[in-house]
Amino acid sequence: MSEHERKLAxxxxEHWQQTYGEHPGRYGEEPSEPAVHAAAVFRAADAHExxxxxxxxxxxxxxFARDGFTVLATDFSPGSLEQLREAAEVQGVAERVTTAxxxxxxxLPLADASVDAVFAHMLLCMALTTKEIHALVAEVRRVLRPGGAFVYTVRHIGDAHYEVGIGHGDDIWEHGGFAVHFFPRALVDHLAEGWILHEVHAFEEGGLPRRLWRVTQTVPR
Incomplete structure (x- = not known):
């Protein structure tokens, strides 16, 4: 990691930690549309974790926990995970939710082939370099069992904020304090190499609106 990449990370x-501290429950209580889709995909694959x-x-x-799955939820913001744990207690699903x-x-702090399914909503399009994204997807594949499903979403280069604000190189643009790696379609295809790619679904979210792809792929059996 270069010095610029380290400082950006x-x-x-710090920006996300501050954001969650100042705006608890920033994204509301209702699940995202991609999570509802992912839960259906995971059920169809007989996933439990x-x-x-x-x-x-x-x-x-x-x-996912309310839907009966056992969930390991990770984030780099301790404050956000504290909010998650408190909400899990209130909703009566604390026994099905672990945070890290x-x-x-x-x-990833997990053994090989130890997870049924992985979900990531707009995580891969944070301030990660292309190299870091490839390494992350390789880690996801490592921890997934054969037949395991990976559903993720990313903002793409058709988004209104692409090439707006501060450019950090590698298709990473910072607007309003939030740095985003906007995906070209070729990157999605490269990340799917060696997987079974089921869909790349275009959708919109939020008031701008943000333009995203929802990607569903599985590890071959």
């Missing part, structure tokens, strides 16, 4: 960690990367304050992790502070630039 540290600044983003879900790893969520970048869980934030937990609206999606809690949805983790930066996805580091290897």
């Amino acid at each position: 540290e600044a983003q960690r 879900v790893l969520e990367l970048g869980a934030g304050h937990g609206r999606d992790a809690l949805h 502070v983790h930066d996805v630039r580091e290897p």
Whole structure:
């Protein structure tokens, strides 16, 4: 990691920690549309354990838990995970939710082929370099069991904020304090090499709106 990349990563960690501290439950209690889709995919694959990367304050992790899955929710913001744990207690699903502070630039703290399914809503398009994204997806594949499903979403280069604000190189642009890696389609295809790619679904979210892809892929059996 270069010095610029290190400083950007540290600044983003501090920015997210501050954001969750100042705006508890920032994204509301209702699950995202991709999480509802992912739960259906995971049920169809007979999954029982879900790893969520970048869980934030937990609206999606809690949805998976309410749906009967056992969930390991990770995020690099301790404050957001504290909010998640409190909400899990209130909703009566604390026994199905475990949290772990983790930066996805580091290897996942899990054994090989130990997880049924992985979900990541807009985590891969944070301030990660292309090299770091490839390493993360390799880690996801390592911890997934054969036939395991990976559902993730990313903002793409058709988004209104692409090439707006501060450019950090490698298609990473910072706007309003939030740095985003905007994905070209070629990157999605490269990340799916060696997987079974089921869909790349375009959708919109939020008031801008943000333009995203929802990607569903599985490890071959």
